[in-house]
Amino acid sequence: MDVSPLVWVLTIVFIVGLLLFDFIFHVRKAHVPTLREAAVWSALYVGIALLFGVAVLFFGGSRFGQEYFAGYVTEKALSVDNLFVFLVIISSFRVPREDQQKVLLFGIVFSLIARTGFIFLGAALINTFAWVFYLFGLILLITAGNLLKPESSDTDEADNVVVRLARRFLKTSEEYDGDKLVTTVDGRRVLTPMLLVMVAIGGTDILFALDSIPAIFGLTQEIFLVFTATAFSLLGLRQLYFLIDGLLDRLIYLKFGLAVILAFIGVKLVLHALHENNVPFINDGEPVDVFEVSTGLSLAVILGVLVVTVVASLLSPRGRAQTDIANARRHAKAYLDLDYTTDAEERERVFRALLREEESISRLPAKRRQWIRDESGLMELLRQAHALADERRPDLDVPSPEQVAQLPAQSRQERAEDAGGRR
Structure with missing residues (x-):
């Protein structure tokens, strides 16, 4: 694909301009974005990425257009998975809600810089050593296998090697000071935990690049398409x-x-x-005549798998129950954490969300509600959140958490359904 230096410069300026706009008009002033704000800007960034893809189709042809869209969709899906880890890090470090935007934007900028470096390194290796495709393929197969492993019980803690080293060598204060990286404690200038959060985000971003870059090189070797698909998949991640x-x-x-x-x-x-093989011990260094997957087929498989995965997740009763329980735990912790936010409206929103989740849990089938009773830690969190709400709002009439976890005697309909299921 022939891309002029002018197009490269204009594209980079446009991406940097979007990041600066995001910081100046949304992130610089600490606040909690509304659902409408997040939805509008997420849709805008996706729209920009799609319009860019249409431009690639128009000026570069169908082949390069398909490669761009296949790369963008894959990178976007991987970035959504990365949000799980961002959520763990932010929750583990108890980042105040209104300051989370700055952490996320830093993570996006750092990720874009790190991945750009990996992109050019990968391109240089591919142009020099054809066997790098074997290495990239092996990395992706290993990563796919790791994704299928059951998660350990300590996945709710952000404690990788980078964070442990940072904790050891960077002395930080116990409390946040807004979104500042440096504060004054007892007349001394010290770092705040915000820096540790950014180190954790940056460290995990490097790990993410180890599977995302080989993935997109498996769909296109055009550096311009690899860079733009990666960049546009990261833009809007904060709002998402x-x-x-x-x-x-x-x-x-x-x-x-x-x-x-x-x-x-x-x-x-x-x-x-194998098709480009020059490794001496494979087919005597000669190319192997094997089937090669077309870009169109790749795009169809990627979209098909994602649609099936998302639809199955959204329709799954287990998924709905798991979501309500996980969100109830998260919102109860946030409501009890006095450092979570200084915004009274945000704290009220968190408690209202907790009540909605408790109501949803109360409507779960008996066997799902048993999960609540089995988690004594969650029940204690709910009791503490309700006790704190009673202190702040004594006039607020809300059900107790015991009502949520109560397992009433089965109705005739439930007994009939259970009996039918056993038959």
Whole structure:
């Protein structure tokens, strides 16, 4: 694909301009974005990415247009999965809600810089060593296998090597000072926990790049398309975080879908490597006549897997129950955390969300509500949140958490359904 230096410069200026606009008009002043704000700006960034793809189709032809859209969709899906980890990090470090936007924007900028470096490094390796396709394919196959592993019980803690080193060598204060990186404690200038959060986000971004860059190189080797698809998939990620914050736990099958996609691209890379083979111990260094997956087929498989994965997750009763329980736990912790936000309206919104989730839990089938009773820690969180609400709003009449977890005697209809299920 022949891209002039002028087009490169204009594209980079446009992307940097979007990031600056995002910071100046949305992030610089700490606030909690409304659902409408997050939805409008998420739609705008997706629209910009799609319009860019249409331009690639018009000026570059169908092949490059398909490669761009395949890369963009794959990178966007991987970035949504990354939001799970961002949520864990932000929750683990108890970042105040109104300051979370700045953390996310830093993560996006750092990720864009790091991935740009990986893109040019990957391109240089591919142009020099054809066997790199074997390596990229192996990385994706291993990553797909890791996604299928059951998660450990300590996944709610952000404690990777980068964070541990930062905690050891960077002395920070115990409390946040707004979104500042440096504050004064007892007359001394010290770093705030905000810096540790950014180190954690940056460290995980580097790990994310190790699977996302080989994935997109498996769909296109055009550097301009790799760069733009990656950049546009990251833009709008901050708004998307606030838009689907409460739905992340609902996508229970997303990891399985991503595993299938990464494995598919991994196999595609290996087949391409065989087709271009020059490794001496494989077919005496001669190319192997194998089937190569077309870009159109790749795009169809990626879109098909994502649609099936998302629809299955949204329709899953287990997913709905898991979402309500996870969000109830998260909102109870946020409401009890006095440092979570200084915005009274935001705290009230959190408690109203908690009540809605408790109401949804109360309508779950008996076997699902049993999960609540089995989690004594969650029940205690709910009791504390209600006790705090009673202190702040004694006139507020809300049901107790025990009513949510109560397992009433089965009605005739429930007994009939259970009996029918056993038969």
